Amino acid sequence: MALNHPAPRLSPEELERTFADINPPLTRAQALEEGSRCLFCYDAPCIKACPTRIDVPLFIRQIMTGNTVGSARTILDANILGHSCARVCPTSVLCEGACVLNAEGKRPVSIGSLQRYSVDRILDSGKRLFSPGPDTGRRVALIGAGPASLSCAFELRRCGHQAVLFDSRPTPGGLDAYGIAAYKMRAADVQREIDMIREMGVDIRCGFTVGVDVSLAQLESEFDAIFIGVGLGRTDRLGVPGEDLQGSVDALTFIEQTKMNGLASVAIGRRVAVIGGGNTAIDCVTAARRLGAEEVYMIYRRGPEDMTAFAYEIELAKKDNITFRWHTLPVRILGNSSVEAVQLICTRPGPPDASGRHAPEPIPGSEFTLPVDMVIRALGQQKKVDFLSTIPALALRKGCVVVDPETGQTSNPKYFAGGDCVNGAAEVVDAVAEGKRAARGIHAMFSINSTVAGREASHA
Amino acid sequence: MPDLSVNFCGVRSPNPFWLASGPPTNTAHQVMHAFEEGWGGAVWKTIGEPIINTASRYGAVDLKNVRMMGLNNIELISDRPIEVNFREISEVKKRFPHNAVIASLMVESRRESWQEITHRANDSGADMVELNFGCPHGMSERGMGAAVGQVPDYAAMITAWVKEAATIPVIVKLTPNVTDIAHMAAAVAAAGADAVSLVNTFNSIVGVDLDTFSPCPQVQGHGSHGGYCGPAIKPIALHMVSSVARHPGAQIPISGIGGVGAWRDAVEFMLLGATSVQVCTAAMHFGFRIVREMAAGLDEYLREKGMASAMDLIGRSLPRIMDWGDLNLNYKTIARIDAEKCIGCNLCYIACEDGAHQCITSDARPAADLRHGPIPKHVPKILDDECVGCNLCSLVCPVPGCISMIEVDTGRPAMTWRQLQEARGKSPMCDMRDLLAKGGVAGD
Ligand SMILES: Cc1cc2nc3c(=O)[nH]c(=O)nc-3n(C[C@H](O)[C@H](O)[C@H](O)COP(=O)(O)OP(=O)(O)OC[C@H]3O[C@@H](n4cnc5c(N)ncnc54)[C@H](O)[C@@H]3O)c2cc1C
Ligand SMILES: Cc1cc2nc3c(=O)[nH]c(=O)nc-3n(C[C@H](O)[C@H](O)[C@H](O)COP(=O)(O)O)c2cc1C
Ligand code: SF4
Numbered sequence A: 001m002a003l004n005h006p007a008p009r010l011s012p013e014e015l016e017r018t019f020a021d022i023n024p025p026l027t028r029a030q031a032l033e034e035g036s037r038c039l040f041c042y043d044a045p046c047i048k049a050c051p052t053r054i055d056v057p058l059f060i061r062q063i064m065t066g067n068t069v070g071s072a073r074t075i076l077d078a079n080i081l082g083h084s085c086a087r088v089c090p091t092s093v094l095c096e097g098a099c100v101l102n103a104e105g106k107r108p109v110s111i112g113s114l115q116r117y118s119v120d121r122i123l124d125s126g127k128r129l130f131s132p133g134p135d136t137g138r139r140v141a142l143i144g145a146g147p148a149s150l151s152c153a154f155e156l157r158r159c160g161h162q163a164v165l166f167d168s169r170p171t172p173g174g175l176d177a178y179g180i181a182a183y184k185m186r187a188a189d190v191q192r193e194i195d196m197i198r199e200m201g202v203d204i205r206c207g208f209t210v211g212v213d214v215s216l217a218q219l220e221s222e223f224d225a226i227f228i229g230v231g232l233g234r235t236d237r238l239g240v241p242g243e244d245l246q247g248s249v250d251a252l253t254f255i256e257q258t259k260m261n262g263l264a265s266v267a268i269g270r271r272v273a274v275i276g277g278g279n280t281a282i283d284c285v286t287a288a289r290r291l292g293a294e295e296v297y298m299i300y301r302r303g304p305e306d307m308t309a310f311a312y313e314i315e316l317a318k319k320d321n322i323t324f325r326w327h328t329l330p331v332r333i334l335g336n337s338s339v340e341a342v343q344l345i346c347t348r349p350g351p352p353d354a355s356g357r358h359a360p361e362p363i364p365g366s367e368f369t370l371p372v373d374m375v376i377r378a379l380g381q382q383k384k385v386d387f388l389s390t391i392p393a394l395a396l397r398k399g400c401v402v403v404d405p406e407t408g409q410t411s412n413p414k415y416f417a418g419g420d421c422v423n424g425a426a427e428v429v430d431a432v433a434e435g436k437r438a439a440r441g442i443h444a445m446f447s448i449n450s451t452v453a454g455r456e457a458s459h460a
Numbered sequence B: 001m002p003d004l005s006v007n008f009c010g011v012r013s014p015n016p017f018w019l020a021s022g023p024p025t026n027t028a029h030q031v032m033h034a035f036e037e038g039w040g041g042a043v044w045k046t047i048g049e050p051i052i053n054t055a056s057r058y059g060a061v062d063l064k065n066v067r068m069m070g071l072n073n074i075e076l077i078s079d080r081p082i083e084v085n086f087r088e089i090s091e092v093k094k095r096f097p098h099n100a101v102i103a104s105l106m107v108e109s110r111r112e113s114w115q116e117i118t119h120r121a122n123d124s125g126a127d128m129v130e131l132n133f134g135c136p137h138g139m140s141e142r143g144m145g146a147a148v149g150q151v152p153d154y155a156a157m158i159t160a161w162v163k164e165a166a167t168i169p170v171i172v173k174l175t176p177n178v179t180d181i182a183h184m185a186a187a188v189a190a191a192g193a194d195a196v197s198l199v200n201t202f203n204s205i206v207g208v209d210l211d212t213f214s215p216c217p218q219v220q221g222h223g224s225h226g227g228y229c230g231p232a233i234k235p236i237a238l239h240m241v242s243s244v245a246r247h248p249g250a251q252i253p254i255s256g257i258g259g260v261g262a263w264r265d266a267v268e269f270m271l272l273g274a275t276s277v278q279v280c281t282a283a284m285h286f287g288f289r290i291v292r293e294m295a296a297g298l299d300e301y302l303r304e305k306g307m308a309s310a311m312d313l314i315g316r317s318l319p320r321i322m323d324w325g326d327l328n329l330n331y332k333t334i335a336r337i338d339a340e341k342c343i344g345c346n347l348c349y350i351a352c353e354d355g356a357h358q359c360i361t362s363d364a365r366p367a368a369d370l371r372h373g374p375i376p377k378h379v380p381k382i383l384d385d386e387c388v389g390c391n392l393c394s395l396v397c398p399v400p401g402c403i404s405m406i407e408v409d410t411g412r413p414a415m416t417w418r419q420l421q422e423a424r425g426k427s428p429m430c431d432m433r434d435l436l437a438k439g440g441v442a443g444d
Helices: A012-018 A028-035 A045-049 A056-064 A068-078 A082-088 A100-104 A111-125 A147-158 A187-198 A216-222 A251-260 A279-291 A311-319 A428-459 B028-037 B082-095 B111-124 B152-165 B181-190 B231-246 B263-271 B281-286 B290-305 B347-355 B392-396 B417-423 B432-437
Strands: A139-143 A162-167 A203-206 A225-228 A248-250 A271-275 A295-299 A323-325 A328-334 A341-352 A358-362 A368-371 A374-377 A415-417 B006-008 B011-013 B017-019 B041-043 B058-063 B066-073 B100-105 B128-132 B170-173 B195-198 B202-204 B226-229 B254-257 B276-279 B332-337 B403-408
Touching: A012 A279, A028 A056, A028 A111, A045 A056, A056 A068, A056 A111, A068 A082, A068 A111, A082 A111, A082 A187, A082 A428, A111 A187, A139 A147, A139 A216, A147 A162, A147 A187, A147 A225, A147 A428, A225 A428, A248 A251, A251 A279, A251 A374, A271 A279, A279 A295, A279 A311, A279 A374, A295 A328, A415 A428, B011 B100, B017 B290, B028 B041, B028 B082, B028 B290, B066 B231, B066 B281, B082 B100, B082 B111, B100 B111, B111 B152, B128 B152, B152 B170, B152 B181, B181 B195, B181 B231, B195 B231, B226 B231, B231 B254, B231 B263, B254 B263, B263 B276, B263 B290, B276 B281, B281 B290, B332 B392, B347 B392, B392 B403
Parallel strands: A139 A162, A139 A225, A162 A203, A225 A415, A248 A374, A271 A295, A271 A374, A295 A323, B017 B041, B017 B276, B041 B100, B100 B128, B128 B170, B170 B195, B195 B254, B254 B276
Antiparallel strands: A328 A341, A341 A358, A341 A368, B006 B011, B058 B066, B066 B226, B202 B226, B332 B403
């Protein structure tokens, strides 16, 4: 990618420093001190605020009593991606946000860090805490190998069902592997966790796009149930002239480079404009800064109060000295072959839109030009309607798969679904919870079917 | 300015804080440093025929991340020659004439041995002697320490021998490893003891190593029971001090020992009858400097209470200790939760539900996370009519001042169990001999 003014490349050592773990692992002493702050609440709110319902007070008590293996078992039993979640969950709005210590004006217990402490030890030891259930002869295909499918597959194996995952990408993990900001977790960390799932007998076939390399019809004939865990699609386009100039990239491609290609290979401009106000936009500004960009702008068409990014993510961007441009909208991207500037227009809040927020209205005549060398668009991800609509009788709402809230079953009884393609973009932990829910739904369906089949057989 | 000094058997000490006999009082070097820091007195590490110690010697019980809630040791008396100890006592006394120096003694149970060492103590310039009848390990196997302190007749006999030879007051240090420590105190008081100090350490095994199966502390993979002390023993020591103070046969000064680490502890011991307090574990844990805060805290407390002298504290709480049968059964309190302060941990709920009287209700907590709006606080409710006022919820509540016990007027006049029994025409006492004679059939 030829950039107008590329920023000087940082050395690999400098990059390791700028992308260092923002939440370094706890030492044993730190874990014991932190764990001792847990009150062991009854019917604890942290459990209720964790989508996967990890018994947090129990696992902390287990750490405190020296039963680290037991603590990891408690965590992974509820959430097999307990390592990823410990590092990537927005804990301040999940478990830690619910911690009762907040109500007393105290810092909540660092649940995420303690969770990581526990699971790290198990991953380091190579111990395996779970084993597959006795073979039932049932086979389930899972489309996608992101958190939703991985969690679903693990639960299915515990029940003794075969689980075969198909993913278009060369490595499994979905966005958990290639989408999470590198200072939270590196792609390689996810693979250790996936190895644990693989060793349960989960078959992961990478480089297989369902609908291209293998047809839905084939899956339907070979498998007893199918789980849809395809996540979301490409980043939305801005729809402005100049979007295809060199140096204009989409957020997912940009972040994926930082995760999969090695930080040193990622080119960054001296001045970078990131368009958007969500968590992905934050991940882009902080990554741009850490790669060496000198000026980083966050361009958002609404005001700070309307940003969808979590407060702590916004704080992170502020610490990185990002320039926020509220109430501005890109009109066109300027440049010959590479990006040279972005033309922006100021907005004001108009009447409320469908989301209840004020729709931004451009203020005529307020255009101005911001010289930049790169434009990263971090709008939402598209729904995978094209693919989903090829599945027979699959009900969608606003592009998301509609499922039974108890079982994860879709309107086509053979299909179950979970993760971003159902919830429309949430967190890894939600995908894990929904994958687990679907596995239970599938298992329940198999159990009912086999009782029915058993009854029919005995009547015959 | 309140007077912190105390008069203990005629010996004045600039404050009631003494170092107990133990490692902190091994040498003149340490005791002089302690006096510089502000300790009022020191009981020398027990002097006797020098012994040989083991490695290791200490074990401890931690509470969450608080270290040494309880300390256990299998250390014996001084390992230094008798003459060195007495020579150093003389030096200390010369340099610090106004501090109380007490020579702790333990020798084999022979009249000549005890009288000989008492003479040497008289001559050393020590203000008092303390007879160590308490060491629960090692020395007791040799017929000393607790082996003496557990048999009233032995303790009384040795006390009398020492009294014959002593020209200075004699304190007897009691072991808590007995059924009734007040009975022991009365026995040595009758034999002429000028004062008692209590408690020495409790028989204990602080733990077992789960990998080697060896008890802690271990000596080459083996262990022995040791003496337990530190904050963990304070409540038991407080009770023992008060029971001695209330015993009509033991009306002599008491030096209170066991888990003292701060001025508050000292005040409690004094309110229950101690004239001075002794400290070992806390000094081993944090060093001599802790006495500064102890003195400052006591000073502040006396000012606040308008008391002129630390001696005014002694025994002030004793009249409030009664037999259970004299407590008012019609006094009622119930728990009240301050919903503003409550943080919703629901520890009170589960404590009452599983561990008390099912007087608190709480619905199942709904699932909620901050991505979908604020999380409502989950405040349990006390069932006022059911609450028996046991205190448990207020004890488990982690928020200061959140659960309080409110007095409620029952409208009934005060009534003790004793009065109730009398009204029922039954004896308020149950004499065990009667009971045995009747074959175990009690009145109520
Ligand atoms: C930039 C970014 C940062 C994020 N940061 C965080 C964070 O810090 N913390 C957090 O909790 N969450 C974060 N998320 C959200 C989180 O990554 C997702 O919610 C989660 O990964 C969703 O899991 P999933 O399994 O539903 O889908 P995905 O992770 O998207 O996985 C879907 C998989 O399906 C595969 N696939 C799709 N179609 C097909 C097909 N037809 N055939 C075969 N395979 C197919 C894809 O290749 C992909 O691997 C972030 C998301 C983004 C975009
Ligand atoms: C390591 C150690 C050695 C002790 N040695 C003696 C001793 O030689 N003579 C004695 O009378 N008491 C000895 N004690 C008991 C203390 O004087 C004191 O009675 C006991 O520790 C309780 O007080 P504390 O809770 O402040 O430690 C020793 C205690 C410890 C911890
Ligand atoms: S998985 Fe995430 S939300 Fe759940 S307890 Fe762990 S860190 Fe908290």
